[in-house]
Amino acid sequence: MAVVNGARVAAEIEIAALGKVFGQGEAAFHALKNINLKIATGEFFTLLGPSGCGKTTLLRVIAGFEQPSTGALAINGRQVAGQGPNKRPVNTVFQSYALFPHMTVAQNIGFGLKMLGKPRSEIDATVAEMLRLVRMEALAERRPSEISGGQQQRVALARALAPRPRVLLLDEPLSALDLKLRKEMQGELKRLQTETGITFVFVTHDQEEALTMSDRIAVMSAGRILQLGSPDEIYNAPVDRFVADFIGETNFLTLPVAGVSGDQAHLDLPGGTSAPARLPAGLAAAPGSSVTAVIRPEQAEIAPAEGADLTAEVESATFFGTDTHLHLRLSDGQPFILRRQNRPGQPPIAPGTRLGLVLAPGALQVLRD
Amino acid sequence: MSERGAFSVTRIPGFGLIAITTFVLLYLPIVILVIFSFNEGLSQSVWEGFSLRWYEAAFANRQVRDVSIRSLWLAGVAAGLATVLATLAVLGTTRVGRFRGQTMIYALINQPLMVPEIVTGIALLIFVASIKVQTGYTGMGYLVAAHTAFCIPFAYLPIRARLETLDPALEMAAADLYASPVQAFRHITLPLMVPGILAGFMLGFVISLDTVVITEFVKSAGQDTLPTYMLGQLRRTITPEMNAIATLFLLLSLVIVTAFFLITRTRGR
Ligand SMILES: Nc1ncnc2c1ncn2[C@@H]1O[C@H](COP(=O)(O)OP(=O)(O)OP(=O)(O)O)[C@@H](O)[C@H]1O
Ligand SMILES: [Mg+2]
Numbered sequence: 001m002a003v004v005n006g007a008r009v010a011a012e013i014e015i016a017a018l019g020k021v022f023g024q025g026e027a028a029f030h031a032l033k034n035i036n037l038k039i040a041t042g043e044f045f046t047l048l049g050p051s052g053c054g055k056t057t058l059l060r061v062i063a064g065f066e067q068p069s070t071g072a073l074a075i076n077g078r079q080v081a082g083q084g085p086n087k088r089p090v091n092t093v094f095q096s097y098a099l100f101p102h103m104t105v106a107q108n109i110g111f112g113l114k115m116l117g118k119p120r121s122e123i124d125a126t127v128a129e130m131l132r133l134v135r136m137e138a139l140a141e142r143r144p145s146e147i148s149g150g151q152q153q154r155v156a157l158a159r160a161l162a163p164r165p166r167v168l169l170l171d172e173p174l175s176a177l178d179l180k181l182r183k184e185m186q187g188e189l190k191r192l193q194t195e196t197g198i199t200f201v202f203v204t205h206d207q208e209e210a211l212t213m214s215d216r217i218a219v220m221s222a223g224r225i226l227q228l229g230s231p232d233e234i235y236n237a238p239v240d241r242f243v244a245d246f247i248g249e250t251n252f253l254t255l256p257v258a259g260v261s262g263d264q265a266h267l268d269l270p271g272g273t274s275a276p277a278r279l280p281a282g283l284a285a286a287p288g289s290s291v292t293a294v295i296r297p298e299q300a301e302i303a304p305a306e307g308a309d310l311t312a313e314v315e316s317a318t319f320f321g322t323d324t325h326l327h328l329r330l331s332d333g334q335p336f337i338l339r340r341q342n343r344p345g346q347p348p349i350a351p352g353t354r355l356g357l358v359l360a361p362g363a364l365q366v367l368r369d
Numbered sequence: 370m371s372e373r374g375a376f377s378v379t380r381i382p383g384f385g386l387i388a389i390t391t392f393v394l395l396y397l398p399i400v401i402l403v404i405f406s407f408n409e410g411l412s413q414s415v416w417e418g419f420s421l422r423w424y425e426a427a428f429a430n431r432q433v434r435d436v437s438i439r440s441l442w443l444a445g446v447a448a449g450l451a452t453v454l455a456t457l458a459v460l461g462t463t464r465v466g467r468f469r470g471q472t473m474i475y476a477l478i479n480q481p482l483m484v485p486e487i488v489t490g491i492a493l494l495i496f497v498a499s500i501k502v503q504t505g506y507t508g509m510g511y512l513v514a515a516h517t518a519f520c521i522p523f524a525y526l527p528i529r530a531r532l533e534t535l536d537p538a539l540e541m542a543a544a545d546l547y548a549s550p551v552q553a554f555r556h557i558t559l560p561l562m563v564p565g566i567l568a569g570f571m572l573g574f575v576i577s578l579d580t581v582v583i584t585e586f587v588k589s590a591g592q593d594t595l596p597t598y599m600l601g602q603l604r605r606t607i608t609p610e611m612n613a614i615a616t617l618f619l620l621l622s623l624v625i626v627t628a629f630f631l632i633t634r635t636r637g638r
Contacts, residue, residue, distance in 0.1 A: 063545060064544075064545075065541055065544075065545075084544065085541070085544045085545045086544045086545070086546075086547045086548055086549055090545075091545055091546065092541075092542070092545045094538050094541070094542060096536065096538050098536060098538035098539050098541065098542040099542075100539060100542070100543075100557060101539075101561070102560050102561055111543070111546050111548075111556075112546035112547055115543075115546055115547040115548045115549075115552055115556075116547050159546070160545075160546075163546065163547065
């Protein structure tokens with residue numbers, strides 16, 4: 001069983017205390033450290049993290065190209081330790097696509113079924129269905145070298161989907177595409193996932209892609225999973241400095257703890273008022289100590305100075321089209337970025353202006369640090 | 370000197386002259402050989418009119434036919450065996466990751482490229498002679514073995530070049546799509562290696578066809594190949610029949626080498 005965004009569902013992939021070490025002795029490199037993960041059937045699950053954090057390695061372990069050094073991995077309830085990639089009900093869309101250059105598009109798509117020993121008629125029917133699914137019917141007889149990058153991408157997808165795997169692994173499948181095509185393929189991927197109901201494990205280092213497409217996201221850094229949650233949780237309630245910093249833009253404030261009740265802390269704000277903030281699970285913040293809290297730039301609003309949570313002075317403003325970023329200095333000297341929606345006829349705010357700020361309820365999140 | 374652009378060797382004074390001299394030295398003797406293969410008379414220096422009589426003589430010559438067939442047969446068998454062995458050697462040395470002594474293995478496989486042919490020839494002569502004494506066997510086996518060993522590096526190099534350009538992700542993709550290691554090799558690796566294997570075979574074939582020294586030292590009586598036969602004939606009087614044979618031999622080599630380039634260029638993509 002996996003718990004996904006509060007609901008209990010069947011676990012497709014269960015990873016427990018998994019580690020991966022490359023090399024030995026002095027040269028040993030821990031690419032994955034104590035990974036614990038349950039991915040639910042039919043979930044769109046994303047591994048997000050900077051280059052070198054171990055995303056591909058984790059995918060390769062799931063696919064069977066690498067064996068874990070420690071820990072356990074089960075797919076569909078069955079331990080797969082020691083099984084080669086050809087024995088696992090898992091298919092991969094490679095970052096380089098890895099289409100077979102000497103086969104046509106149709107032969108590429110049918111390869112998995114052929115290896116499974118399916119009869120000719122079934123292969124032909126599935127290939128036709130897959131071609132339709134990725135809208136490549138017209139190019140079935142072309143070679144991979146005779147189609148565009150976006151089309152190769154679709155063929156790679158179709159080839160991996162054709163054997164109806166339980167899990168589809170996608171390693172940055174969109175990173176080679178230009179922006180417009182990438183947006184289009186994001187929608188396409190989401191549609192395919194919904195239509196087929198196959199569990200997707202998707203790797204990206206593009207946070208926007210992760211936020212828009214995923215049911216859940218695991219943010220990784222240096223071989224560890226730092227936070228696991230829905231896009232909303234990852235964005236609005238980051239529990240880790242790295243996660244908060246990696247995703248979107250955010251304000252870090254160092255604030256003293258006034259008091260704690262349950263999973264809520266009350267933090268003293270520079271202006272003398274106090275505000276509630278969420279505490280990460282398991283963190284005990286002692287009253288009187290200082291913690292780091294984060295708040296997104298769009299979660300504060302300009303208000304009259306009297307009765308405001310915070311007061312600040314405008315240092316500079318950057319125009320972004322839909323909004324303007326105001327670079328503020330709080331009364332205790334900490335920097336604060338405020339995102340202000342642009343509206344016609346709205347008077348510009350000049351540097352030097354003093355403002356009051358009201359924080360959205362529940363906007364403050366304490367980090368584990 | 371031009372003010373813009375990189376250094377160009379073509380602007381060195383005398384470059385054209387050197388180039389022309391080189392080409393003349395390369396091709397003129399061969400052109401003359403070919404021309405006099407069509408000479409009506411016996412002379413190698415006085416043109417006496419066009420004729421195909423020396424070609425007719427060459428084709429009518431039983432010995433020429435025999436040694437030509439032996440040469441082609443030997444080259445085919447030796448290049449075939451060498452290609453199989455070289456393919457296995459390539460798979461054993463490039464698809465297994467780095468290992469200790471890898472460079473050493475490369476050097477050992479490529480022995481015939483480094484050891485002077487005459488040294489190999491003499492070594493083989495002594496070696497083969499002692500086996501002949503021990504076993505009494507005097508068949509073509511010695512020539513086949515010697516040519517095969519000699520051809521291996523020439524087959525090995527193009528096959529290895531081809532395999533090294535193969536994306537390892539292709540084999541991973543095959544395994545991911547439920548192919549067993551044998552199936553992945555059979556359906557992905559091997560078909561993609563075919564251009565390299567063909568090129569290796571052809572190169573080996575030409576090399577075997579060409580080699581004189583090794584054959585000369587290893588052959589038993591009545592095992593002349595075309596080159597050793599020609600060498601033997603030259604010790605007697607030279608008639609334009611030899612020119613005709615040489616021209617045909619040249620043509621065969623050209624055809625194979627051209628095919629080699631076409632294969633490596635068009636199928637190699
Ligand atoms: N076979 C290997 N031997 C040694 N180290 C390896 C091996 N494979 C990966 N690593 C190391 O493990 C770390 C994680 O690599 P991985 O490919 O999983 O990163 P990634 O998160 O996919 O990065 P990217 O976004 O750049 O693709 C890297 O530091 C890498 O150098
Ligand atoms: Mg990667």
